[in-house]
Amino acid sequence: MVKVTMTLGQLSCPSCLTKIQKVIEKQTGVTDVQTLFNAGKLKTVIDQEKIQAKDLAHIIEQLGYTVEKITIKEQ
């Protein structure tokens, strides 16, 4: 399990973030999704055997948002 923090670009509306949160929560291997609207960040804990941080970044980009930075920290 690793803790992933993603800094997102250009978030204007809270509904964008709720959308990202809902979508990410539905992925397997993802627990404890926290979206920080004001900081423009998404924090989550993932099981690297099931999903990779870059997969999540890809999904976010699919939704039409940009991921500026990904930091991964061992738990």
Add this chain to the structure above:
Amino acid sequence: MLKILQLTNQHQKIYIVLMTSLIIVSFVSGWLGNGMIGHFIMLVVTILGGSPIVIQGISALRYKVVSIELLVSFAVIGAILIGEFSESGIVVWLFALGRFLEARTLTRTRSAIAQLVQLMPKQALRISTPTSRIFELIDIDDIQVGDYVLVKTGSQIPVDGKIVNGEGAINEASITGESKINFKSQAQNVFAGTSLDSGTLVIQADKVGEDTAFGKIIDLVETSQDSQSQAQQIIDRFAKYYTPVVLVLAVLIGIVTRDIRLAITVLILGCPGALVIGVPVSTVAGIGVAARHGILVKGSEALVQLRKVTTFAFDKTGTVTKGTPTVTAVQNYQGLEMQNLAIVASIEHESNHPLAQAIQKEYTTLELMPIDKTVVIKGKGIVANVGQQQVVVGNQQLMHDYDIDLTIGQQDTDYFLREGYSLVYVAMNHQLHLLLGIHDPLKPEATKIMQQLRELDNQRLVLMSGDQQRAVEIVAHQLKLTQAYGDCLPENKMALIQQYQSHGERVAFVGDGVNDSPALVTANVGIAMGNGTDIAMDVADIVLMHADLNKLPLAVKIARATAMNMYQNIIIAMLTVVFLLIGLFTGYIFMASGMLIHELSIIVVTLNGVRLLRL
């Protein structure tokens, strides 16, 4: 498809200007009698503005999420089908413009925290050995614990660590909130986010990035700004079902009334806009403005709770007093005074109790004696052996527990207590040898602060301390507090708070982050006096940086203003919904005007939130 989205996102301004000018051209051509061209231009605007919305709506739907964009997409497509190009054009234009303005105003509510984040170091000069001056400029994330970094005059200290080489004057305002220059040299600790006013330092990193004290403060403020109050959670749960329900409702209305216009309008009104954003903008602004004043708030719920507090319970030492007690009076009854003091100093050396530290500080020149069998009796004192003698050092209670006769010191005891001193008795071989009077002066601002708190409707103010009852009473009397509870162990404070709570009081406990954890946790709001880099956020809901009592009335004021602002925003949002519904069923509101009111309500609640930043 994604390319289109990113393109429109990146060039938002141009995009909006383009749409706006097209709409103007369309209206002008309409007036000039060329309706067909105007009509056509509006279709272009619709497609231009609508496609990113449709793409977003579909991409979310792929992950089984019904988003606002989807509702708007259906409405826009519906409008095109019935030939209402100008309505659909205006709707997509307003949607884009609204998003843009929202982003602009939201940046203002976030400005308080943005200023803090700005102070976070981003790069560092890494060197391979402490003496090397050949550095490489690297990203802060690439610095590892144990690395050496070079800091030059006028730049920021990038990590928490120890100075291994050099010396300099450091401004620690970002951490302590106090703009004071500290001169530091080899082996001293320095903190990320502080700045080096003069000198050159080589630092070995202990903590980097989010783990530094400053990183933790920022992380905390960021997280707390997004933490949800109960009111917000209810609204979010509501909003989650609201959007899909609106979609179903619109379809039903369309089928039943056969009125596509009405159905489309319902879709537009389905955006819960102001309702979703109203509460967060208030709390973000509130928490942000508090952080700017050196008040760290753990979450919006802490603000909500602080507003409702009816009783403030204070710890004494270090909270209302300066926390630097000094030995003011000594009475010797048996043996040599100097020898007795040396014994006490040796024993107190084992303890970090404030009174013990006062004694240690006073007698640093005395030679310490070897002691053994030290037993610390929580809230009472210490018992230890010095040579063959058993020495009991502590308060009156401890003396009673050991059956020590205090008659000889009775007169001094009375006198010391009247003066508000804390008493430390020292007995050897079951006889009282020494009595120390220790005084901890009040913080100069304490009286004024208590007065201010009392003026905020009838707050009950009480003092709870581990110190002797009499000493606590005197402080309480000086500060005109309602009640004084002395001789409290940490668990006694907790029980007292519970007792108040059972009588319907909402209690805020203001105290030391480390020693008072049980009380801080039990209280409705735990307020810790932060000392520099140690932010006791695990247990406290609110931390007053640099143990500054002045910030307490301000914190209450901010909490009240924030809650007020939040309720105003909820009311504005609710009224908007009601207003839109009335307009809808009386036929005054159609797509474009509905969208306009919706976007306006969002701007209004955001601007209302921005007002808090002036506090």
